[in-house]
Amino acid sequence: NNLNDLILLLTSLIGSFFILLISPILYFYQVKDNKQFKDPKTIVITGASSGLGSSLAIEYSIKSRGIKLGLVGRNKERLEKVKDECVKNGAQVEMALIDITDKEKLERWLLDFNERNPIDIVYANAAVTELTLNKDLNFSDRIYKTIDTNVYGILNTVLPILPSFQEKRNGQVVIVSSLATNTNFVYAGYTGSKGFATSFALTLRNRMSMCGVGVSVVCCGYIETPMSEPLQEELVFSVKPEEAAKITIRGVEANQAYIGFSRRMLIMTQLIHLIPGNLKDTFNNFLNKSWPFHDYN
Structure with a gap:
């Protein structure tokens, strides 16, 4: 195992140097082959009642007067505030108070909305983290709830629109x-x-590119949102949701495969990602002692 760790480190070093050498060629073909889409007329955003989702909705309403927005969320009061702000900016807005884990209800609304307003972009944005769930849930229940929302919620949002x-x-x-x-x-x-x-x-993008469909993944660092509120004292290199929305929209307009921010957090986590698994385990043990996070309970 120790030898494997050393081999992986050397592979990362040599591989990074090789990729650096050929990156101009890769960039050229990326620009040449990457499909560019027209400005969207209709957008659906889940998790639109707060955080990145609400900022995306408001930013689109400012950028494109008259744009149609389908905003999905669970909190009626907050979602109405976002709707009012977008309408004030000139957008046409339809609200849907739906839990994205409700597959049938979300699918019915998506298909109906798409029939009336052909969707150009769908954002699978809604998510939870263990810290934002009910404190009465035990460790296992929090895991199940998180997976149900963050995994099946994505599928429930994306798959009905793909055909x-x-x-x-x-x-x-x-x-x-x-x-x-x-x-x-x-x-x-x-x-x-x-x-x-x-x-x-990223895998779906590879498949859908053959069908003329774009897929982008937005990998966020810390955004100053209600979901990260329990971690306020630990937020490093965080960004405001308004800034996060602008970065995201620029990346989507360019049909980028991978959109990451903040840049400093992207660099830091990429460096950690390069550490082989066994050595990362030791690294994490050091972090546990020097930078303890809130426990699940």
Whole structure:
């Protein structure tokens, strides 16, 4: 195992140097072959009542007057505030008070909305973390609830719309994930679910590119949102949701495969990602002692 760790370190070093050498060629073909989409007229965003989701909705309403927004969320009061702000900016808004774990209800609404307002972009943004769940839930229940929302919620959002996108050979899917997948440090349910989100999005992009459909994954560091509120004292290199929305929209407009931020957090987590598994275990043990996070309970 120690030899394997050394081999992996050397492979990362040599491989990174090789990729650096050929990166101009890769970048050229990326620019040449990457499909560019027209400005969207209709967008669906889940988790739109707060955080990144609400900021995306408001930013789109500012950028594109008259845009149609389908906003999905669970908190009626907060969602109405977002709707009012978007309408004030000139957007047409339809609210849907739906829990994304309700597969049938979400699918019915998505298909009906798409029939009336052909969707150009769907954002699978809604998510939870263990810390935001009911404190009465035990460790196992929190894991199940997190996976149900963050994994099946993505599938419930994306899969009903894909056939329509494939048929018209157009449309973009945006899946919001996390840079936590680079570290494997804390919160097994959240980090594991976001690992699925990243891998699913990038693999789906490869498949959907043959159908003229774009897929992007947004890997966020810390955003100053209600979901990260329990970690306020630990938020490093965090960004405001408004800034996160602007970065995300620029990446989606360019049909980027991978959109990551903040840059400093992206660099830090990428460095951690390069550490071989056994050595990362030791590294995490040091972090546990020097930078303890809240326990699940």
